[in-house]
Structure formats: structure tokens, C-alpha cells
Amino acid sequence: MLPENDVRAKISQEFSSQAGQYDIASLSNYEIPFYSANGWLAPLDNTVAKNPDFNQADILPAYTASLTGKDGKLYGEPFYGESSLLMYRKDIFDAKGLTMPANPTWDQVADLAAKVDGAAPGMKGICLRGQPGWGQLFAPLTTVVNTFGGTWFDKDWNAKVNAPEFTAATQFYVDLVRNHGEAGAAQAGFTECLNNMTQSKTAMWYDASSAGGSLEAASSPVKGKIGYVQAPVKETKSSGWLWTWSWGVQAASKKQDAAGKFIAWASSQKYEELVASKLGWAKVPSGKRTSTYANAEFQKAAPFFEAEKTAIQNTDPKNPGVQPRPAIGVQFVGIPEFADLGTTVSQGISSAIAGQGSVADALAKGQDAAQKVGDKYKSK
Structure with a gap:
């Protein structure tokens, strides 16, 4: 192990x-x-x-x-x-007179995050991964990109990392976690968000559905207090990963x-x-x-x-967005090169979350790296 x-x-x-x-x-x-x-x-x-x-x-x-x-x-x-779910504190929402939709949009989530930010001492509105890594930050973020209408590559292997839809999704994610997210978000992954949720430091969390097993464990201080709804959407009917x-x-x-x-x-x-x-x-x-x-x-x-x-x-790895894809995958692109590519691009996004760079600069560099990968597959 x-x-x-x-x-x-x-x-x-x-x-x-x-x-x-x-x-x-x-x-x-x-x-x-x-x-x-x-x-x-x-x-x-x-x-x-x-x-x-x-x-x-x-x-x-x-x-x-x-x-x-x-x-x-x-x-x-x-x-x-x-898959991935949006998890939230039912008791906090009840106390604030708020209702969580069964199928929320990302705009609704951002609005709710603002309303529950500070609802309890030391509690932030939402926890989202900001730690660099294709399997850390870009696991949830790629699902946001998908539902905002973006994609890493179009069906012909043209990179779309700095396209308007990819940019809008990433800027939304960065702004949401900076405005209403957890402390130290740029180094927060699954484990850190799980700890924040169990320690009542956050009111919402979008992440892996497998987190439910820990949140509902007999030893969990928030057992029975968590609600679970589908991954937030914008342009697609669903956006959970697989x-x-x-x-x-x-x-x-x-x-x-x-x-x-x-x-x-x-x-x-x-x-x-x-x-x-x-x-x-x-x-x-x-x-x-x-x-x-x-x-x-x-x-x-x-x-x-x-x-x-x-x-x-409801997850379709062959068709997770609004356009045809050249490779299978929801929160990843099913090619060997994606592990390095996703991690490289994530570093710039994580820096933006930390306030040490811009989304535009990170995605411009990411576009160049992605197109080099795409060109390999164009020639095959």
C-alpha cells in the first residue's frame, strides 16, 4: 500500500x-x-x-x-x-430557511454558498479541491468545464483549454472557492475537504460520492446531518463523474x-x-x-x-458534455498523456486560487501544452 x-x-x-x-x-x-x-x-x-x-x-x-x-x-x-455529488448540511440550511434543489445549477450553488458562508462560527460556504494534480483539482473542475460547455479537446484533437467555455468554467470555480471556500484551498484535496465537512468548517462540498461512507460512519460527528443531491449543472442534464x-x-x-x-x-x-x-x-x-x-x-x-x-x-463517459469527444472519460481524457497534462495545467489554476496568478495566463500555457498532445493524435 x-x-x-x-x-x-x-x-x-x-x-x-x-x-x-x-x-x-x-x-x-x-x-x-x-x-x-x-x-x-x-x-x-x-x-x-x-x-x-x-x-x-x-x-x-x-x-x-x-x-x-x-x-x-x-x-x-x-x-x-x-460518481460525484453535492453534499450539504441539512441542519444549517433549515436554520437559514434555505432549500437545496434536487438537481441544482452551479449558479444556484454559488448563491447558496454566499448565504451559508458564516452560518456557524468558522464555517465557510463550500469546499472545493484546489490542490494541484489531474486527480485532485481537475477531477471536480473538469466536470464543471463539461457542463459549462467546454472540453479539453474537440473531436479532431484541437485543444480547447483557453476557449471561452473552459475559461468561464475555470474562472467561476476559482472565484467561488476564493469568495466562499475553505481556508488554504490551494492545498486542499479530497481528504482536507472531508475533514472540513466532518469538523463543521464548511456547509457544502462537491466531491466523490464515496465520501458518504465516511460522513455517515458511526464515529462521524455529522452523521445524519448531511443531504446528498446530484452534481450541479449548467448546460448539460447531468455532470457527475464515473x-x-x-x-x-x-x-x-x-x-x-x-x-x-x-x-x-x-x-x-x-x-x-x-x-x-x-x-x-x-x-x-x-x-x-x-x-x-x-x-x-x-x-x-x-x-x-x-x-x-x-x-x-446517468453518467455517460462517451458523451459527458455538449460536443463529441475524441476519447472516453468524464473527469479525465482517456489517454496516457492526460495525467501529466492535467497536472501541469492544474498548477497554474491552483496558483490562481492562491491569488498568485490569473486563470487566463494558466489556461494560455495549458492550451500550448494540450495542443502538443493533440498534435500527436492528429498524426495517428
Whole structure:
């Protein structure tokens, strides 16, 4: 087990070299399509999907689709799945006489953030990620770009990073977090926003739906006080992301049958029941199985279940915005180069959040970096 940035680097090195030191690794629906295309993964159709106790049909279709390679073979099984939701303090909203729409717009969210800013001592209106990184700042921000009508690339691989829609979305995000967001926002990621929410330092938070498990845990001081609604929108009907940390087997593994047996257990309904018996249903690695959402005990322990399921079902990684895309992905562009590109551009945006630069300058530099990537794909 390693921190996320470290584990990504290690897994990439291990699987690209096919060193065979590890049989299984945690891979996401971002990596698996091009890992499988490179021949780095072993298919799981026979070792896991056909396991009689696994029940592949119970896995939500969005994940089976996103973990399937271009050759039609299955290369990953989800450990858990998530979309993104807007989470808010129901008690704070009630005290202020405010109503949260079930399907809010970003304009409504900005208005509500202003109204609940300072509603309790030390409480800010909203928490949004500002920490540099393609998987930190740009996870939520890219969904904002999508629903504002922007995109990283058009269908012909022309970069659109400094286009009016991308610029408007980014400026909106930066202004919102600067005006009504958490202290130290430029270094805040998922963990920092989770801490702010549980410590009553923020009234709203837009982020991964998987946060619900921690917010509703028995030890959480805000258990039962949180409401969950769909990701805010502007030009699209929905804007939630789609993500899963999944198991993938290295093609060089000499223990593929044993690896398949482990995955069939670790992603199974029985594993979820084991976690529930030890830690409670709120802590189950959910978001991947239809049966979990139908479980009455899970529904009782996880008040976010209906919103999360709706968000996952309404997410279309092939069509997340208002225009055709050249690659699959909601909060990312499904190409190997995006990890570096997104991180590079995020650094300028994070600086703008810190008040040390402008959005326009950051996106101008980002446009140049993105077009270099796009040009590679234009020539293919």
C-alpha cells in the first residue's frame, strides 16, 4: 500500500516492463483501457467473470463497460465505484430557511454558498479541491468545464483549454472557492475537504460520492446531518463523474488462476457482507453492485445510496458534455498523456486560487501544452 501518486508510478513501471513482481494491482477506469491496449493486462473473462459465485451481471453496467478493452475482453473488476455529488448540511440550511434543489445549477450553488458562508462560527460556504494534480483539482473542475460547455479537446484533437467555455468554467470555480471556500484551498484535496465537512468548517462540498461512507460512519460527528443531491449543472442534464478503483492482473503473472480467485472474492457480494459485519454497512466498498443498492440494511446505513446510484446510472463517459469527444472519460481524457497534462495545467489554476496568478495566463500555457498532445493524435 502506497500513497496515490507513488502507487501510480510504481504500477506504471511494473506493468509497462512486465516485470512479473506483482500479480494484481489497483487500476482505475482511466488506466485500464490503454493498459489493456498495450498488452499489459490479462483478461478476466474466464478467471473471474465466469466464476459461479461472482455474478458479473450484478456489477453495474457502467463499470463493466469502462473496464472492457477495445477487443471486447474484460480487464478489470471494481473494488468500489463512485460518481460525484453535492453534499450539504441539512441542519444549517433549515436554520437559514434555505432549500437545496434536487438537481441544482452551479449558479444556484454559488448563491447558496454566499448565504451559508458564516452560518456557524468558522464555517465557510463550500469546499472545493484546489490542490494541484489531474486527480485532485481537475477531477471536480473538469466536470464543471463539461457542463459549462467546454472540453479539453474537440473531436479532431484541437485543444480547447483557453476557449471561452473552459475559461468561464475555470474562472467561476476559482472565484467561488476564493469568495466562499475553505481556508488554504490551494492545498486542499479530497481528504482536507472531508475533514472540513466532518469538523463543521464548511456547509457544502462537491466531491466523490464515496465520501458518504465516511460522513455517515458511526464515529462521524455529522452523521445524519448531511443531504446528498446530484452534481450541479449548467448546460448539460447531468455532470457527475464515473470512477472505480479496480483489480487488474499483470499479463506476465504466472499465477493468473489464483489472482482470479482473489479478485472474485475481493469484489464479491460476500466480501461486502464481511466488511458490513466488521465495520458496518456505511463502510462497505459500494457503488459497484445492483444488489448492494437493493439491500435494506445498506439503504438504512447509507442515506446517500439513492443519489449515488442515480448519479452512476446517468453518467455517460462517451458523451459527458455538449460536443463529441475524441476519447472516453468524464473527469479525465482517456489517454496516457492526460495525467501529466492535467497536472501541469492544474498548477497554474491552483496558483490562481492562491491569488498568485490569473486563470487566463494558466489556461494560455495549458492550451500550448494540450495542443502538443493533440498534435500527436492528429498524426495517428
